[in-house]
Amino acid sequence: MSSVPTNLLNNGAPAGAAGTSSPGTSPTFSPLYQQIKALITQSLQSGEWKPGELIPSEVELANRFKVSQGTVRKAIDELAAENLVVRRQGKGTFVATHHEARAQFRFLRLMPDAGDPHSADNKILDVKRLRAPAEVARQLDMKSGDSVIFIKRVQSFDGAPTIVEELWLPGLIFKGLTAERLIEYKGPMYGLFETEFGTRMIRATERIRAVAADAATAELLGVPAGAPLLSVERVSFTYGDKPVEVRRGLYLTDSHHYQNELS
Amino acid sequence: MSSVPTNLLNNGAPAGAAGTSSPGTSPTFSPLYQQIKALITQSLQSGEWKPGELIPSEVELANRFKVSQGTVRKAIDELAAENLVVRRQGKGTFVATHHEARAQFRFLRLMPDAGDPHSADNKILDVKRLRAPAEVARQLDMKSGDSVIFIKRVQSFDGAPTIVEELWLPGLIFKGLTAERLIEYKGPMYGLFETEFGTRMIRATERIRAVAADAATAELLGVPAGAPLLSVERVSFTYGDKPVEVRRGLYLTDSHHYQNELS
């Protein structure tokens, strides 16, 4: 069952050996802790340990992989830095989840100009299955015309509609996602994706521009057509850098701003 | 001269002692490596090691601070993660500098929609000394009316004017900054700040919005008044989280976008 997996680590065959035996064509040895990190990531990806759950202790993992605790520690350090995992002193290491206040703000950068961030009121306008447009297919690494789920929604803060957003999700992964499910679900959408569809968003890239509001969007946001809006186009990735969401948002930035840290 | 500084480390007085002697009012002990990190940061800040220079080796620092190499290592690991320092295997650890391609793109997120990033053509429109407006003074942690240097410039990519930017810098720190100096200087502005004024930008926060172009800016960018522009308001910080620059940019995002990574 959960027995020790067959480890293929180059523990007894240090990197130097590669240079001696087959210089130039060395099969890219990597440090032990990187291999451990990859093995742990595999277990996360396969669902052996689910979001929110406790993973085995450092000592146990060290025994399992036949390495020292320090090596496991360095592997987990990097996973924690990448937000795949959360350490808690005295308790253990947990698989990161979107069902936490912490994780929310990593993926919602729109902040009120004054006051504390608030939770959004979410209104689903449309959910349907359709064939992926060429551009979306390209971004999702699918073939043009493959089945995708399309969602359109409006988010309001303090009663004021602020974000109009369209989402495209791979139809195969999110099969069975319905408007009812989205509407009745409380909490962050990424939380639903994670618990209902086993797909956890790890990171995302965004392209931001200023655009003029089209008539339909303007009406939804209660602004004149042509008003300047922030266009945020996001591609989200899960384990293995696999793209699993395209999101195009139009943000009204009259009393909100997109907050970014350059560090 | 460069003798061993007086170390005030709680090496022999572990954190547990605080709980025993004065519980509740413990004077916040910190781990050794954090103290080492703070000491190294002080040396960076004071200019003991200048941008681009080699800092002492891990072994030497370990001897100087009377700790193990591993502890120094962990301190430097964090400094490297914060981009204050760059490690190079076999050579040593160097103080980070803005005179590198690497550092440029951390602070310039506007990318062409297609093609490689390019270097900007920089046109200085105005440089003058004035009294800080209230809002700028607040952001720079100065008193309203204190002297600041004001700069206005236009940046073009491939000959197309794309960014109109206004900067405010504390007059005391940047005394002697003239239009001539800015114009004749080749390379990134932060590089000039670092070498000529000893002030290195460490991190920055940005507030991004969509706004309509005013008449003057529209003319500079060659767009109609009212065209949507990306407004980027930046506050940059140097060592000790001290704000030393306010920058308000208006970006034309017709063929460029602001690129961001959520991770």
Add this chain to the structure above:
DNA sequence: TAGTGGTCTAGACCACTAT
């Protein structure tokens, strides 16, 4: 009290760079 992650040490060996 037992188990967890967090800190610190000391030492070994490796890979890379320069001389």
Add this chain to the structure above:
DNA sequence: TAGTGGTCTAGACCACTAA
């Protein structure tokens, strides 16, 4: 060849949590 950062180990002790 010497010196640097990079990896790995083994062991000690600490702080925190929960039973």
